[in-house]
Amino acid sequence: MPRSRPRTKLRSGCPLNVSVEILGDRWSLLIIRDMMLRDFRSYTQFLESYERIATNILANRLKKLERYGIIATQQDPLDGRKLIYTLTEKGMDLAPVLTEMVLWTAAHEEHQNPELIRQIKKDKQKFLAAVRQRWLEKSSHID
Amino acid sequence: MPRSRPRTKLRSGCPLNVSVEILGDRWSLLIIRDMMLRDFRSYTQFLESYERIATNILANRLKKLERYGIIATQQDPLDGRKLIYTLTEKGMDLAPVLTEMVLWTAAHEEHQNPELIRQIKKDKQKFLAAVRQRWLEKSSHID
DNA sequence: TCAGATTACTTGTTAATTGCAAGTGAAAAT
DNA sequence: ATTTTCACTTGCAATTAACAAGTAATCTGA
Numbered sequence: 001m002p003r004s005r006p007r008t009k010l011r012s013g014c015p016l017n018v019s020v021e022i023l024g025d026r027w028s029l030l031i032i033r034d035m036m037l038r039d040f041r042s043y044t045q046f047l048e049s050y051e052r053i054a055t056n057i058l059a060n061r062l063k064k065l066e067r068y069g070i071i072a073t074q075q076d077p078l079d080g081r082k083l084i085y086t087l088t089e090k091g092m093d094l095a096p097v098l099t100e101m102v103l104w105t106a107a108h109e110e111h112q113n114p115e116l117i118r119q120i121k122k123d124k125q126k127f128l129a130a131v132r133q134r135w136l137e138k139s140s141h142i143d
Numbered sequence: 144m145p146r147s148r149p150r151t152k153l154r155s156g157c158p159l160n161v162s163v164e165i166l167g168d169r170w171s172l173l174i175i176r177d178m179m180l181r182d183f184r185s186y187t188q189f190l191e192s193y194e195r196i197a198t199n200i201l202a203n204r205l206k207k208l209e210r211y212g213i214i215a216t217q218q219d220p221l222d223g224r225k226l227i228y229t230l231t232e233k234g235m236d237l238a239p240v241l242t243e244m245v246l247w248t249a250a251h252e253e254h255q256n257p258e259l260i261r262q263i264k265k266d267k268q269k270f271l272a273a274v275r276q277r278w279l280e281k282s283s284h285i286d
Numbered sequence: 287t288c289a290g291a292t293t294a295c296t297t298g299t300t301a302a303t304t305g306c307a308a309g310t311g312a313a314a315a316t
Numbered sequence: 317a318t319t320t321t322c323a324c325t326t327g328c329a330a331t332t333a334a335c336a337a338g339t340a341a342t343c344t345g346a
Contacts, residue, residue: 011194013255015248016241018178020245022252023244026254026333033159043294051154054334059295066329069251081293090251096243098159104240105158108212108233109165112156169304186323197305202324222320224313292343297336306333315320 022068027053029062029101032087032094035071036131037116041084041139062141069075070094095128165211166237170196170204171242175237178214178230179274180259183282185225213237235278238271 011017023029034040034049046058053061062085067072070091076082106117114116120127154160166172177183189201196204205228208214213234219225224249244261249260263270 009324012195013253014173014176015245015252015254015260017173017194017327018252018254019244020169020172023171024167024172026163029163029167030157030160033157044292046295050157051160055295056297056335060333064267079293083294085223093247097240097247100239100243101162104236105161107236109158109161110156111158111161113158113226117158136149187321190323198324199306199340200304203304222314222322226323287346289346290344293341294339295341296339300333300335302331302333304329306327306329307338308326308328310325311323313322315322316318 019097022070023097025061027105028065029094031058031061031065031099031108032070032091035085035087036098038090039134041086043085044081047086054100065091085129086138087135092132095131099124099128102103145254158161162240165213166240168204170194170200172210172237172241173205174201174208175213175230175234176241179235179238179278180226182277185228186228189228191237200235229281230278234276238274242271 003048009073010021016068030049030051030053034046040046040049043058043062046053062071062073063110066073068090069088071085072088074084076084077128102117103120105111106121112116153164173192173194174189177189183189183192185207186205188202189196189205190198197265205214205233207218209216212231212234213230214228217227217229219227245260248254249264
């Protein structure tokens with residue numbers, strides 16, 4: 001369901017360029033990874049992730065991802081200070097992209113987390129289905 | 144074939160982070176796209192690509208991609224001024240990543256090049272095989 | 287109840303990266 | 317011999333990222 005109007009001027013409408021302009025930085029995909037694979041949902045959790053994103057960059061990226069409909073934000077009903085960030089369906093649809101990136105690294109670069117790679121390699125479709133199923137079951141996603 | 148030693152300090156060894164640190168900017172994947180899908184092989188061709196990369200950024204990215212073994216550089220035997228840039232096998236292995244990014248954009252954002260998307264959607268494996276076959280036939284790749 | 291902690295930020299400030307314009311040297315074409 | 321092409325480099329301005337500190341709203345524990 002492509003949008004009828006670009007929200008910013010794009011360098012080109014090439015579908016690869018579009019995704020690069022949305023996701024091509026050093027943090028966006030890591031935030032999405034934390035949501036998809038680690039079920040992170042709060043600002044503090046993202047801040048405490050291993051790669052140590054700066055607070056202003058995190059705030060900026062969360063806004064950008066929400067603006068693009070990749071994540072959604074809701075208030076925590078149990079704690080007025082907290083916001084809950086969740087992946088939208090559009091965000092979940094990035095699972096294959098992340099998966100292929102992980103496989104590429106596994107094949108060509110030094111890396112960690114052999115268990116994740118074992119799982120993906122064993123049955124990619126099953127892995128993707130499981131990730132999506134977990135997301136469906138959370139059911140706190142509101143697109 | 145992962146390298147035994149990281150060439151720079153990485154924020155983390157998470158396989159997604161590794162690929163993000165190598166490819167997560169606004170130009171690297173576009174250069175790879177031009178090599179993979181459009182058979183671009185020279186500095187001038189990359190410069191003339193629609194998105195208009197700056198000359199210093201292009202030089203910088205070509206060096207980075209070569210350093211990571213994603214592309215290889217050779218002299219043009221017919222013209223002493225020219226260099227020929229080609230994808231290595233490691234670079235070709237990015238085809239699934241690019242393909243999934245294109246599919247994601249096709250599903251969720253306004254974009255162009257419906258013919259490419261039609262091809263990929265029709266038979267993804269066949270598309271990937273064809274891209275690799277074209278690369279093999281060029282046979283000017285030296286890893 | 288109220289001091290202290292927690293949460294999700296913002297606001298400086300500095301450092302790094304990007305983008306633009308112009309220039310360079312070697313090789314090729316005219 | 318001069319001009320053009322090629323793959324860059326250099327200098328500088330503008331944008332972006334990183335770091336440190338602060339803030340308002342909310343919650344928690346004595």
